[in-house]
Amino acid sequence: MVLLDENGIRCDGRKVDETRRVMIKAGGLKNADGSAYIEFGDNKIVAGVFGPRDVHPKHMSDTDTGILRVRYHMEPFSVGERKNPAPSRREIEISKVIKEALEPAVMLEMFPRTVVDVFIEVLQADGGTRCAALSAASVALADAGIPMRDMVAACAAGKVADTVILDVNNEEDQAGQADMPMGYMPTLEKITLLQLDGILTPEEYEKCVEIGIKGCMQVYELQKKALSEKYFNNENGRGGSGRGQKR
Amino acid sequence: MAEAAIIDSLKKARIEELLEQGKRLDGRAFDEFREISIETGAIPKANGSARVKIGDTEVVCGVKIQPDRPFPDSGDKGVFICTAEMLPLSHPSVETGPPGPHVIELARVVDRGIRESHMIDVSQLVIKENKSVVGVFADNVVVDYDGNLFDACSFAATAALLSTKSPKWEFKDDAPALVEGSEADLPVGTIPVSVTMVRIGQHILVDPNADEWQCKDARVTITTNSDGNICAMQKGGHDGFTLEQIKECGKTSARIGAEIRKKFDGISAGSDAEQ
Numbered sequence: 116m117v118l119l120d121e122n123g124i125r126c127d128g129r130k131v132d133e134t135r136r137v138m139i140k141a142g143g144l145k146n147a148d149g150s151a152y153i154e155f156g157d158n159k160i161v162a163g164v165f166g167p168r169d170v171h172p173k174h175m176s177d178t179d180t181g182i183l184r185v186r187y188h189m190e191p192f193s194v195g196e197r198k199n200p201a202p203s204r205r206e207i208e209i210s211k212v213i214k215e216a217l218e219p220a221v222m223l224e225m226f227p228r229t230v231v232d233v234f235i236e237v238l239q240a241d242g243g244t245r246c247a248a249l250s251a252a253s254v255a256l257a258d259a260g261i262p263m264r265d266m267v268a269a270c271a272a273g274k275v276a277d278t279v280i281l282d283v284n285n286e287e288d289q290a291g292q293a294d295m296p297m298g299y300m301p302t303l304e305k306i307t308l309l310q311l312d313g314i315l316t317p318e319e320y321e322k323c324v325e326i327g328i329k330g331c332m333q334v335y336e337l338q339k340k341a342l343s344e345k346y347f348n349n350e351n352g353r354g355g356s357g358r359g360q361k362r
Numbered sequence: 363m364a365e366a367a368i369i370d371s372l373k374k375a376r377i378e379e380l381l382e383q384g385k386r387l388d389g390r391a392f393d394e395f396r397e398i399s400i401e402t403g404a405i406p407k408a409n410g411s412a413r414v415k416i417g418d419t420e421v422v423c424g425v426k427i428q429p430d431r432p433f434p435d436s437g438d439k440g441v442f443i444c445t446a447e448m449l450p451l452s453h454p455s456v457e458t459g460p461p462g463p464h465v466i467e468l469a470r471v472v473d474r475g476i477r478e479s480h481m482i483d484v485s486q487l488v489i490k491e492n493k494s495v496v497g498v499f500a501d502n503v504v505v506d507y508d509g510n511l512f513d514a515c516s517f518a519a520t521a522a523l524l525s526t527k528s529p530k531w532e533f534k535d536d537a538p539a540l541v542e543g544s545e546a547d548l549p550v551g552t553i554p555v556s557v558t559m560v561r562i563g564q565h566i567l568v569d570p571n572a573d574e575w576q577c578k579d580a581r582v583t584i585t586t587n588s589d590g591n592i593c594a595m596q597k598g599g600h601d602g603f604t605l606e607q608i609k610e611c612g613k614t615s616a617r618i619g620a621e622i623r624k625k626f627d628g629i630s631a632g633s634d635a636e637q
């Protein structure tokens with residue numbers, strides 16, 4: 116497979132600095148306090164938020180602050196070969212990095228002794244699930260009306276055919292040279308998720324971080340659009356199905 | 363797990379106060395590691411081994427080599443797996459039982475740093491394509507905890523792998539058969555060095571000890587290879603880094619990593635010694 120042709124076009128027809136098609140929808144789940152659905156290329160992910168609510172088990176609660184719990188989970192049918200439904204070590208690690216990426220944004224100190232639970236279910240996976248999941252989780256938290264300092268937008272950068280690219284897809288992840296998922300708070304200008312596997316020169320590294328932030332900014336615009344579509348531009352007169360009010 | 367241990371708030375205030383004056387509680391410079399000791403060949407029954415101390419943090423790594431079945435999608439490559447475990451004697455907060463998210467992350471980050479650097483050329487570890495390959499298992503155990511387990515486990519695994527004498531197998535009668543007396547070094551391409559940094563307020567500290575670890579706002583572990591290129595990263599902690607900070611961390615990891623890499627010079631199978 117040609118990852119990058121002589122015209123600088125990638126295996127799925129994108130340019131080097133182009134993301135896949137992204138669609139984000141705020142809300143959608145009736146029972147969750149907040150929810151979001153994202154399609155990021157062929158990734159299809161739903162996120163639901165509950166809380167702030169009582170902590171079970173109780174010993175996990177913190178008298179000084181609320182706590183955040185994140186579960187990232189892939190359905191057995193989300194990938195090529197059936198995945199064992201039990202949480203893998205990979206899913207446990209991703210849950211942790213997503214939690215730590217969201218924590219700086221959520222004002223948990225306002226809700227001592229409570230928990231905010233974020234459940235992320237990957238219905239279909241196609242490379243870059245943790246970024247798509249984090250972006251959806253952010254929108255779901257906002258949809259739940261939980262006070263936040265900023266949104267967290269996420270996108271990956273990477274390297275294929277010795278070229279730095281934006282938004283690594285599954286093929287590029289498998290056959291490429293580097294994958295660097297990033298999460299970014301656009302207003303506070305802080306990187307809250309950063310991982311890398313693959314080899315980058317110091318120059319490529321800096322370029323990757325910079326292009327990754329640009330990708331995050333694009334996702335951020337779509338996150339805001341999703342929320343404003345639900346809460347401010349609802350044409351059918353329901354005034355939004357969540358906690359928001361039509362302005 | 364030590365991650366959840368609490369720190370005396372007076373000590374935390376003191377650490378932060380000193381940082382404002384450009385000092386660390388133990389007197390180190392911000393970009394200075396504690397003393398690193400690397401002893402190889404500590405476990406003769408393993409094919410390779412190392413005991414690494416960074417200050418009071420102590421990790422033992424043993425490498426075991428055995429024939430294995432290849433992964434279905436990579437029949438032309440050997441198997442390399444690196445693990446890490448916190449022993450209950452390493453800290454009062456560690457409990458027995460299955461590993462929690464912190465320990466799982468530790469093991470995966472250490473594995474990723476070595477794997478992604480291509481330190482071990484797994485394409486040379488094939489006994490019979492799609493049937494039988496050499497498995498290299500580097501298992502780290504944390505014996506004593508004083509922060510920065512990412513680097514301690516990474517150094518221990520790297521040193522243990524460098525000190526490994528690998529047996530050889532040939533494919534006979536549909537099974538791998540040991541070739542007696544043909545032990546050799548593992549096919550090593552590069553030496554990965556991980557450097558872990560924490561941010562406390564606006565200050566970035568290299569090689570945080572347990573107290574500094576408890577005070578951190580965010581942390582990042584960056585692994586560089588012998589060419590000075592970055593091959594793996596992991597950010598953690600409850601806060602983030604600015605673009606400038608994370609670029610600076612990249613530079614620091616390459617600079618400090620190059621210094622530490624010298625400590626691995628001369629480690630090979632049969633060179634059991636304290637470095």
